[in-house]
Amino acid sequence: MRKPTRYVHAGSEPDPETGAVVPPIHLSTTFAQDGPGEDRGFEYSRTDNPTRSRLEDALAELEGGVDAAAYASGMAACTALGHLLEAGDRLVCEEDCYGGTRRYLTKNLAPFGVEVEFADLADPKAARQAITDDTDLVVAETPTNPLLKIVDIERVTEQADRVGAVSVIDNTFASPHLQSPLELGADIVWHSATKYLGGHSDVVGGALVWDDESLSEQIHFDQNSMGPVPSPFDCYQVLRGLKTLGVRMDRHCENARAVAEHLRERDDVDRVLWPGFEDHPNHDVAADQMDGYGGMVSFEVPNGFDGAQAFFELVEVFHCAESLGAVESLANHPAEMTHASVPADVRRELGITDGLIRLSVGIESIDDLLEDLDRAIDAAGRA
Ligand SMILES: *Cc1c(COP(=O)(O)O)cnc(C)c1O
Numbered sequence: 001m002r003k004p005t006r007y008v009h010a011g012s013e014p015d016p017e018t019g020a021v022v023p024p025i026h027l028s029t030t031f032a033q034d035g036p037g038e039d040r041g042f043e044y045s046r047t048d049n050p051t052r053s054r055l056e057d058a059l060a061e062l063e064g065g066v067d068a069a070a071y072a073s074g075m076a077a078c079t080a081l082g083h084l085l086e087a088g089d090r091l092v093c094e095e096d097c098y099g100g101t102r103r104y105l106t107k108n109l110a111p112f113g114v115e116v117e118f119a120d121l122a123d124p125k126a127a128r129q130a131i132t133d134d135t136d137l138v139v140a141e142t143p144t145n146p147l148l149k150i151v152d153i154e155r156v157t158e159q160a161d162r163v164g165a166v167s168v169i170d171n172t173f174a175s176p177h178l179q180s181p182l183e184l185g186a187d188i189v190w191h192s193a194t195k196y197l198g199g200h201s202d203v204v205g206g207a208l209v210w211d212d213e214s215l216s217e218q219i220h221f222d223q224n225s226m227g228p229v230p231s232p233f234d235c236y237q238v239l240r241g242l243k244t245l246g247v248r249m250d251r252h253c254e255n256a257r258a259v260a261e262h263l264r265e266r267d268d269v270d271r272v273l274w275p276g277f278e279d280h281p282n283h284d285v286a287a288d289q290m291d292g293y294g295g296m297v298s299f300e301v302p303n304g305f306d307g308a309q310a311f312f313e314l315v316e317v318f319h320c321a322e323s324l325g326a327v328e329s330l331a332n333h334p335a336e337m338t339h340a341s342v343p344a345d346v347r348r349e350l351g352i353t354d355g356l357i358r359l360s361v362g363i364e365s366i367d368d369l370l371e372d373l374d375r376a377i378d379a380a381g382r383a
């Protein structure tokens with residue numbers, strides 16, 4: 001079956017008992033056994049739950065994996081990655097990553113004795129230097145956040161492979177509709193389901209998907225033992241979101257293209273980051289490994305910090321909010337919001353300037369979005 005068909009049907013086979021086309025949400029925490037130790041596939045909902053199991057099946061299918069684990073958030077999935085390591089192990093992560101990823105790795109994981117290094121994995125030379133023989137785990141996010149660089153998944157996972165490291169791709173920005181990291185050589189795909197998978201800003205969730213059965217035992221053991229599991233209702237919300245993933249992503253891509261091209265035509269906006277531009281430094285990699293350039297666009301408003309403040313006073317259709325990947329358009333000021341936890345000097349070094357604004361372009365009428373941006377950027381110009 002083709003992708004759009006699978007989005008609608010994966011994990012959503014009618015309920016075997018009643019034929020309900022929308023399967024019931026199984027709220028039960030425990031499951032009656034025919035006798036001690038004789039369960040019917042489920043024992044206790046932390047360990048496994050029928051609704052969660054449907055979501056995990058769907059995600060494994062959509063990412064082309066053998067198995068998946070769902071979590072209460074993207075960061076809960078990230079801590080599950082951390083638990084694949086031991087003290088003394090070494091982790092390399094893309095430097096332009098989600099602010100929360102950097103915070104977890106430096107504040108939570110590193111104190112346990114894991115060596116954490118950040119590198120520009122979109123740059124082949126920097127990646128080669130960072131991924132060394134003693135590297136155990138490589139985490140790359142692509143497109144990166146918020147600078148929208150593209151990491152060559154095939155190259156980086158091959159480098160990880162060569163040194164015997166497990167490779168992880170955070171596929172949150174692209175979603176399985178635009179990018180299939182497991183096919184390109186990744187060992188594990190990581191998602192914040194809060195974003196495009198859920199797609200409606202009404203559920204926080206996360207997932208790992210993998211295609212090597214030998215990972216299943218530890219990941220499911222940890223999932224049960226540590227317990228960072230999503231509620232059945234949250235699983236249902238993500239399952240419902242998945243059904244429209246294809247139509248939503250197509251529209252996100254189309255609107256983001258129009259926004260990027262429009263911003264570029266304005267003389268007062270001199271930095272527009274969108275991997276679909278032919279002169280984007282990693283455009284060829286994006287064209288190769290993605291089936292669309294995604295719904296994210298970053299750009300610099302005139303007049304830096306003051307310009308950004310004026311911009312946020314005037315936007316109406318775009319909400320000033322954290323997060324991304326939902327039907328409504330959101331604008332975020334990384335310096336004050338998503339990347340506020342990144343020290344100012346590191347931010348500057350990374351290119352996250354005070355006037356940088358990250359847009360998650362929604363599925364509204366493009367004319368309303370462009371008018372809204374023009375009005376707000378005009379105000380930034382006067383700041
Ligand atoms: C949001 C996000 C996360 C964290 O996910 P939560 O669901 O917020 O815990 C991780 N990676 C990326 C790229 C994200 O955008």
